[in-house]
Amino acid sequence: MPDPAIQTKNLTRKFGDFTAVDNITFEVEQGEIFGFLGANGAGKTTAMLMLTGLLIPTSGNAWVSGKDVYRQAEAIKKNIGYMSQKFSLYDDLTSEENIRFYGGIYGIPDKELNSKIDAVINSLGLKDVRNKLVRSLPLGWKQKLAFSIAILHNPSIVFLDEPTGGVDPVTRRQFWEKIYEVSDQGITVFVTTHYMDEAEYCDRISIMVDGRMDAIGSPRELKANFESGSIEDVFIKLARGAKRGEG
Amino acid sequence: MNSVVNISSVSKWFGKVRALKEVSFEVKQGELFGVIGPDGAGKTTLFRIINTLLVPDEGSAMVLDRNAVKDYKQIRPQLGYMPGRFSLYQDLTVEENLKFFASVFGTTIDENYELVKPIYSQLEKFKTRLAGDLSGGMKQKLALSCALIHKPELLLLDEPTTGVDAVSRKEFWEMLQMLKKEGITIIVSTPYMDEADLCERVALIQEGEILQIDTPQAIVDSFERTLLGIKAANTYALLNALKSYSQAHSVQPFGEYVHYTEKTGSPNLVALKTYLFDRGLEQVEIKPIKPNIEDSFMELMQAKGEEAHA
Numbered sequence: 001m002p003d004p005a006i007q008t009k010n011l012t013r014k015f016g017d018f019t020a021v022d023n024i025t026f027e028v029e030q031g032e033i034f035g036f037l038g039a040n041g042a043g044k045t046t047a048m049l050m051l052t053g054l055l056i057p058t059s060g061n062a063w064v065s066g067k068d069v070y071r072q073a074e075a076i077k078k079n080i081g082y083m084s085q086k087f088s089l090y091d092d093l094t095s096e097e098n099i100r101f102y103g104g105i106y107g108i109p110d111k112e113l114n115s116k117i118d119a120v121i122n123s124l125g126l127k128d129v130r131n132k133l134v135r136s137l138p139l140g141w142k143q144k145l146a147f148s149i150a151i152l153h154n155p156s157i158v159f160l161d162e163p164t165g166g167v168d169p170v171t172r173r174q175f176w177e178k179i180y181e182v183s184d185q186g187i188t189v190f191v192t193t194h195y196m197d198e199a200e201y202c203d204r205i206s207i208m209v210d211g212r213m214d215a216i217g218s219p220r221e222l223k224a225n226f227e228s229g230s231i232e233d234v235f236i237k238l239a240r241g242a243k244r245g246e247g
Numbered sequence: 248m249n250s251v252v253n254i255s256s257v258s259k260w261f262g263k264v265r266a267l268k269e270v271s272f273e274v275k276q277g278e279l280f281g282v283i284g285p286d287g288a289g290k291t292t293l294f295r296i297i298n299t300l301l302v303p304d305e306g307s308a309m310v311l312d313r314n315a316v317k318d319y320k321q322i323r324p325q326l327g328y329m330p331g332r333f334s335l336y337q338d339l340t341v342e343e344n345l346k347f348f349a350s351v352f353g354t355t356i357d358e359n360y361e362l363v364k365p366i367y368s369q370l371e372k373f374k375t376r377l378a379g380d381l382s383g384g385m386k387q388k389l390a391l392s393c394a395l396i397h398k399p400e401l402l403l404l405d406e407p408t409t410g411v412d413a414v415s416r417k418e419f420w421e422m423l424q425m426l427k428k429e430g431i432t433i434i435v436s437t438p439y440m441d442e443a444d445l446c447e448r449v450a451l452i453q454e455g456e457i458l459q460i461d462t463p464q465a466i467v468d469s470f471e472r473t474l475l476g477i478k479a480a481n482t483y484a485l486l487n488a489l490k491s492y493s494q495a496h497s498v499q500p501f502g503e504y505v506h507y508t509e510k511t512g513s514p515n516l517v518a519l520k521t522y523l524f525d526r527g528l529e530q531v532e533i534k535p536i537k538p539n540i541e542d543s544f545m546e547l548m549q550a551k552g553e554e555a556h557a
Contacts, residue, residue: 039412040383139286165410166438168285168453169541170548173499180483195439196413200502201482219503230502232413239414 003066005030005157005188006051010060013046020046022211023060028204030156033179033189035199037231038208039239044192045161047208051190052159053077065156078106081150081158085165088146091135095126098134099149106153120148140171144178151182158182160191164198176201196232207235209242250309251276251401251432252297257306259292266292268455269306274434279427281446282436283540289455290436291331294405297434298328311400324352327399329390331406337379341370344378345392352397359398362429366422367392384415391422395431402426404435408442420445440541451544458547463540470538470546472496473513476504479523480530488526492519499545506542 006028013021021043028034038044049055051064053073062069065079089098099120103113121130124144134142143163150158160179164172176198183189191202199205199219206216215222215238219231226234252274259267267289274280282290295301296308299319308315310322328334335344345367349356360367366388373381378389387407394402404423408416420442423433435446443449444463451458451466459466479485485505489498494509508514516533523531538546 039414040410162410166286168288168548169440169545170499171285176500177483177486180486184483194410194412197502201500235413236417239412242414 003030003063004028005032006034006062006064006190008051008060008062011047011050011057011062012059013043013050013055014058019211021050021057024208024211024213025060026206026213026216028157028188028190030188031183031186032204033183033191033202035202035205036190036192036208037199037205037235038192039242042208042239042242043211044208048159048161048190048192052080052082078153079156081153081155083146083150083158083160083163085143085162089134089142089149092133094131094133095121095137095145096130098145099152102149103152108153116152120145120152124148140167140175143167143175144171147175147178151187155187157188157190160189162192162194164193164195172198196230196235199231199235205231207238209238214238249275251278251311252434253309254293254297255307255309257293257296257303257308259289259296259301260304266455267296267303270452270455270457271306272450272457272460274432277427277430277432279423279445279447280432280434281443281449282434282452283438283440283443283449283544284436284452285438287454288452290452291405292455293452294328294403294434294436298326298403299323324397325400327394327397327402329394329402329404329407331409334390335378335386335393338377340375340377341381341389342374344389345396348393349396354397356396359396362398363392363395365425366395383411384418387411387415387419388422391419395426400432402431402433404433406436406438408437408439416442440544441539443540449540451540451547453544453548453551456551458544458551466540466543467538470543471512472508472546474536474538474542475507475514475519476501476534476536477507477523478504478530478532479528481528484526485523485528485531488523488528492522494519497545497549499542501541504536506536506538508546 004027009025010023011021012023036044050057050062050069053069053076056070064076067075069076093101096117099117103116121127129137147163164175179189204218206213222234226237228234228237250273255271257267257270258265270293282293284290292301296303296315297310299315299322302316311325313322315322339347345356370385370389378386381389408419427433448462450460477485486498486500489495489505489507496508496510499506
């Protein structure tokens with residue numbers, strides 16, 4: 001059995017009196033597409049910050065790619081890719097410059113980087129706009145480029161924070177096909193979304209409520225357990241009971 | 248007064264980019280009208296023309312029977328506008344924000360309290376809290392209260408539910424249904440296609456152009472092809488198999504099913520099943536399904552794309 005891609009035990013983070021993440025214990029298997037859902041303020045971002053080595057937990061344990069989040073945060077950062085909805089590319093650099101910049105940060109040798117740049121540009125059909133500022137690209141293209149950059153250094157896990165927010169329905173689906181593709185190559189995908197239909201594309205999902213992980217399983221299992229026709233119904237059943245979000 | 252908003256062949260350029268391309272539509276008194284489209288479709292530009300903050304380059308905009316360019320001073324007091332990014336003063340309290348918006352429009356909270364009560368009453372226990380310290384769902388409720396406090400004829404809500412979780416989205420739409428009963432005309436934009444069903448009529452918009460305007464039901468009724476929902480043990484393998492099938496017109500993942508149409512319109516199920524079996528797919532299930540707004544939107548996008556390349 002390979003190590004799980006992510007493993008947590010009673011992972012907790014407090015900010016003063018406030019417990020943002022409350023004793024969560026779960027595992028994500030290698031190569032899995034794992035959907036990380038929760039209402040606004042449920043603690044998703046805090047949990048993701050801990051798993052990406054950016055925030056030290058208050059208590060509990062977590063290992064990402066077998067590495068300890070307390071002691072091996074730097075090693076974790078080298079092993080993972082991360083893409084956020086809000087900021088992932090430099091608008092005032094071209095597509096090519098963005099790829100080159102991130103490749104440099106991850107220490108990819110020049111020769112390898114040049115061939116990777118060509119590969120990304122070709123696979124995304126960006127040839128004509130390779131030397132145009134990213135600012136001028138449509139949002140959907142930017143998001144596909146940002147995703148390719150997040151996996152440029154062959155990470156074992158990629159974290160995607162709302163990658164498809166506001167993207168048109170066709171491009172949104174093309175994006176998910178990319179997710180399937182990298183998952184097929186063995187990369188673990190950890191993704192958050194507000195589109196409940198996208199939750200159904202995941203192998204397994206978890207739903208956070210008030211800092212706790214109140215449900216985890218395959219979409220089919222959750223629908224059966226909560227006697228719901230869709231993940232949206234499951235989500236609403238769980239999140240309607242949330243105490244947070246008030247105020 | 249029958250039409251509250253009447254947009255006629257409006258175009259708007261930003262430098263070389265045409266943000267709106269000959270857009271025309273009407274919104275009737277008391278209607279709940281949706282503008283549905285992804286980021287960059289032109290929704291915000293359209294809202295800013297209606298609320299008199301932008302001047303169209305071509306075409307005309309009539310709002311509440313007045314010209315949006317010439318008569319902006321008469322129009323503005325009758326509008327309630329909730330911009331996409333929160334419009335609240337983060338360093339004022341909940342109550343101070345509402346008071347501020349009331350005073351700008353020359354009214355008081357007391358005068359129109361009844362209208363905002365169902366929404367604002369949920370916030371009253373936090374009225375001394377700074378707006379910046381509210382959760383996303385609560386900020387949204389306060390912003391809506393502030394847009395309503397002067398009892399506008401027309402409410403313009405630009406992406407009120409973007410980035411908001413499924414529960415708060417649902418509650419927000421329940422509030423809009425209630426305001427509609429008060430007779431307020433509401434124009435709301437959203438990138439979430441499923442919210443179209445909560446509007447009386449919608450305009451589907453993409454790249455500055457309107458793809459279709461109608462009731463949500465009429466839009467899905469006009470979907471002409473037979474739509475199949477297909478599922479298999481491995482969704483990624485299924486997608487790849489369907490895409491390389493000679494008869495495939497569209498192949499789109501939709502939750503647990505893949506939505507599929509064929510070029511001829513009505514698929515040969517036996518041939519399709521045989522093909523998928525030959526490709527080694529397991530646990531294949533095929534069933535006819537009803538299209539939804541998102542299917543229609545994608546079909547219209549695809550048709551437009553083919554037209555452009557023809």
